[in-house]
Amino acid sequence: MRNHDGLLRRSATTLTGVLLGSLLAWLEFAFLLVGSLGLIPIVAAPRSRERVVRFAHRCARQLAVLEQRRLHRFHRVDDLGPYSDRQAFQYVSRRWPIGALGGLVLLVLTFGLLVAASMISAWIAGGTWSLIEEDGGQVTTATVVVIALPGLLLLYLNVMGIVGVADLDAAIARRYLAPSAEDVLARRVSELTLSRAEVVQVVNDERRRIERDLHDGVQQRLVALGLLLSRARRAKDPVLAADLVRQAHEASERAVADLRDVAWRVYPTVLDHLGLRDVIADVAERSSIPVNLRYDLTERPPTSVETVAYFVIAEAVTNAAKHSGAHTIEIEVGRSSPDGDRILVVVTDDGRGGADPGGRGLGGLAGRVAAVDGTFQVQSPPGGPTVVRVELPCV
Secondary structure (H helix, E strand, C coil): CHHHHHHHHHHHHHHHHHHHHHHHHHHHHHHHHHHHHCCCHHHHHHHHHHHHHHHHHHHHHHHHHHHHHHHHHCCCCCCCCCCHHHHHHHHHHHHHHHHHHHHHHHHHHHHHHHHHHHHHHHHCCCCCCCCCCCHHHEECCHHHHHHHHHHHHHHHHHHHHHHHHHHHHHHHHHHHHHHCCCHHHHHHHHHHHHHHHHHHHHHEEEEEHHHHHHHHHHHHHHHHHHHHHHHHCCCCCCHHHHHHHHHHHHHHHHHHHHHHHHHHHHCCCCCHHHHHCCCCCCHHHHHCCEEEEECCCCCCCCCCHHHHHHHHHHHHHHHHHHHHHCCCCCCEECCCCCCEEEEEEEEEEECCCCCCCCCCHHHHHHHHHHHHCCCCEECCCCCCCCEEEEEEEEE
């Protein structure tokens, strides 16, 4: 039943898209007709040529924007733009015949359905049908059977025509409005260059943070441990020596805990054994703020994606606990769409908001996400809530 509902919904969407495309075709044809009249002042006064061309290109861009929205909404064409005014004009001038063809196909479909409805209603009611001259126009079962066979064939051809118009519509839009291979390559090189710079910055920040954690945390505890052991070795009172050894043992445990925390911030090795779900559950349990976790992945993502997702969640939870004043934190991990190949991670807290996306913590996360070709968004208006949204490719 669900598959049938999806098929009907897609069919209705395609039909609506072709219908709107046919209506826009009339608007585009009117635009081109008026634009052709603009050639008269260009010939009469060449100085006005530039002004008329600019105006025509602006109008063509507005029509192209409408077409882009229609194609995105009804035909799932998402790889259009950016494009120039000239490209928009070329697209509009070549696209309107396709829209007119779609309107003609819809007109034939409507006519056929009306004819079929009138015949069937006459057959059921036992009335006459004006398109039949024999037997006084009486519609019989034999008449319905004879006409149904070519009618179904024409209906099939009509439906295929609608699908073909939709595909042709998407193809010509990609031909004129989608970026060229050179543009895509240049944009990709620019993105990779920026991503590389961000990764280098993140690595340098991580090195400085690890050095600071080791110097201010583990190193200080190890120095204190050495002093306690030195005092215990010189102590002449057995009770004092035992107390100093006990303090040294506690200091060694704290040093080991600090060293473990530093190692987890470098890379959580348990991620390899337990998986992302269990590690996130551990982060949620250790949080000072109640955390609600919803994990909808049925299979483990790649290691690089798991690592980035972990750091995003851990940093977002830590920031919320330190700065937001939140009462609860929501963590959602799942697919960006049911049949998509990207993982969606959303961390939401009900704190005071005002987080700085360009800060050291969130900026570092943005660099990590960019390194695996993901997207990173932070919404934190004053008063909250703060939403960290990350999409990561799962291929």
